[in-house]
Amino acid sequence: MTETKRVSRGADWWRGAAIYQVYPRSFQDTTADGIGDLQGVTLRLPYIASLGVDAIWLSPFFKSPQADMGYDVSDYCDVDPMFGTLSDFDEMLAEAHRLGLKVIIDQVISHTSDQHPWFKESRESRTNAKSDWYVWADPKPDGNPPNNWLSIFGGPAWEWDGVRRQFYMHNFLTSQPDLNFHNPDVQDAVLQVLKFWLDRGVDGFRLDTVNYYFHSKGLENNPPADPDAEMGNDAPETNPYGMQIHLYDKSQPENVAFMTRIRSLLDLYPDRATVGEVGDGTRSLQTLATYTSGGDKLHMCYTFDLLGPEFSAAHFRKCISAFETRVRDGWVCWAFSNHDVQRHVSRFIANPGERDHMAKLCITLLSAMRGSICLYQGEELGLPEAELAFEDLRDPYGIRFWPAFKGRDGCRTPMVWDSTARHAGFTAADKAWLPVSRSHTGLSVDKQDHDPASVLNHYRRMLAFRNEHDVLRDGSFRFVDTNQDVLIFEREKGEERLRFYFNLTRAPVTIEADATLAKAAPVALPGFAVEEAGDSLMVLPLSVQCYRIPVEK
Missing domain, CATH: 3.20.20.80 (Glycosidases)
Structure with missing residues (x-):
């Protein structure tokens, strides 16, 4: 290494x-x-x-x-x-x-943990310096949470706090109260x-x-x-x-x-x-x-x-x-x-x-x-x-x-x-x-x-x-249209233009070569076979081919 x-x-x-x-x-x-x-x-x-x-x-x-x-x-x-x-x-x-x-x-x-000092202070009263640092809300008259918001981790996004006699919001666990960014x-x-x-x-x-x-x-x-x-x-x-x-x-x-x-x-x-x-x-x-x-x-x-x-x-x-x-x-x-x-x-x-x-x-x-x-x-x-x-x-x-x-x-x-x-x-x-x-x-x-x-x-x-190819880091991107079940796109920057053919299926795909591909040179991608493009191009299952396309001046 x-x-x-x-x-x-x-x-x-x-x-x-x-x-x-x-x-x-x-x-x-x-x-x-x-x-x-x-x-x-x-x-x-x-x-x-x-x-x-x-x-x-x-x-x-x-x-x-x-x-x-x-x-x-x-x-x-x-x-x-x-x-x-x-x-x-x-x-x-x-x-x-x-x-x-x-x-x-x-x-x-x-959100923070409910063990964070900010939340410990916030839940002490409705009047302390951090009382509005979290999302607190009164219950409905029947004691239910203020609305129907849900937690990603299951159940309502609201937890009752007996000290403040209010609900606090949590998008995740009840021990992960949400901060109030409106403050x-x-x-x-x-x-x-x-x-x-x-x-x-x-x-x-x-x-x-x-x-x-x-x-x-x-x-x-x-x-x-x-x-x-x-x-x-x-x-x-x-x-x-x-x-x-x-x-x-x-x-x-x-x-x-x-x-x-x-x-x-x-x-x-x-x-x-x-x-x-x-x-x-x-x-x-x-x-x-x-x-x-x-x-x-x-x-x-x-x-x-x-x-x-x-x-x-x-x-x-x-x-x-x-x-x-x-x-x-x-x-x-x-x-x-x-x-x-x-x-x-x-x-x-x-x-x-x-x-x-x-x-x-x-x-x-x-x-x-x-x-x-x-x-x-x-x-x-x-x-x-x-x-x-x-x-x-x-x-x-x-x-x-x-x-x-x-x-x-x-x-x-x-x-x-x-x-x-x-x-x-x-x-x-x-x-x-x-x-x-x-x-x-x-x-x-x-x-x-x-x-x-x-x-x-x-x-x-x-x-x-x-x-080694800056074109892949921040070059332009465009798809090439095809009626085949294959992903074809080009990356271009400066003097380099690469076209990729990704076959994501479990069967070989044959693609008729267009005029652009006829002028292209194959590029060896690590781990994949190199195929010359003739009148047609066959891309193996779960495979990819890459070609360098001449850049028009």
Whole structure:
């Protein structure tokens, strides 16, 4: 494993960047307590650098009761002892920068833990200094919650507090009360949190549930969703959250102005960036467009559009076309997997024998798309979703909806480093916080590192190919029309124009060559056969062909 040489890309390093998400709990344990930590991240940074990515995104490591695995923060400016100390963070940051890696950290600012000092003070009375820092509302005359808003984690989005004799709002667990961003003091306090980490040297923020910050002051009831209409994938079908159109509990117009405040702060620091998580059903791309337009709001956002089970040329064309049509001057970050969804090789494959080939095809497709890309730890090994027993679950979401929905623990199991070591080299403890999947051990880093045909080395070669071709980072994008079930598009920048033919089906596809293709030269993509284009072009199942098209002067 060698360190990858990187090219400095200046203030726009984030545009077209490849970002590697680290879930610290499951990455590397150095203290033998069964839980990953910041020193473990530092230890494995050379491995991350060897992939050829530009940045890492660290899921929350802040002080927290861990009711939602750290997405319930009780102190935004300190490290939870299970992960280490602020000094451990500083050492990790310095080592990442030495290796040429940017560091993006999660900021979960739509809500806090109910153990946060802000909430403890807020719930004491209706008149204290922080009484309006959270979303409080009186009950209806019959004692019911003020409206019909729902929590993503099940049940009403309101919890009764006997001290204040009011309900407080929570989009997630009852122990995750929502901050009231209509209060300017809350906005100022959150911006001070961001400033704390910017001053410490972080390169940017991943903003959790970025469209959830504001609610409608009128507390209007959300209307029911049309059961026959196309639904977004903010929640599984087993969750009644999807039965509403969420007009009033998120994605409010006031949020746009707060995005400009965040951007104004980051613009005071050179070379920093933001990426927002947008979960807004069928409106996600429109929300993304709004939040990234004009160069004065977020740098980029990602949606859940490619995080579902659909794997077809028609689906990708629809999602990408919608983005290209609506997001004129904004930027997107594409991903197939993260810590909240089933791993994509399990979502997309028809049988286990396709796993490695599918993993290679997916990173090739991501690398060819216009936008930044986010990779989730372990996908570079082709890890499938882990199967867990109910008694092993830690995710409150999965426990709540089991067995119809198994939750998110299956994608959060420990990283597999050494096939011969206990717990695959993740921890020396007797027990890991989640069990290491038997299906993962044979795919460990030591098994793949020196195998030229491995998924891991395909990722390295494909990311190197993307880095060698600027056209793939920020070149223009356009689809080529076809009546075949194949995804054809071109990327162009300066003197380079590449055309890709992705066959996402399980059967070969033959395409009649057009006049442009007749002049083209084949380009060798890592891991895929090169075919000369004659009168027709055959693209093998789950495969891709690439051609260099002459640029017209």
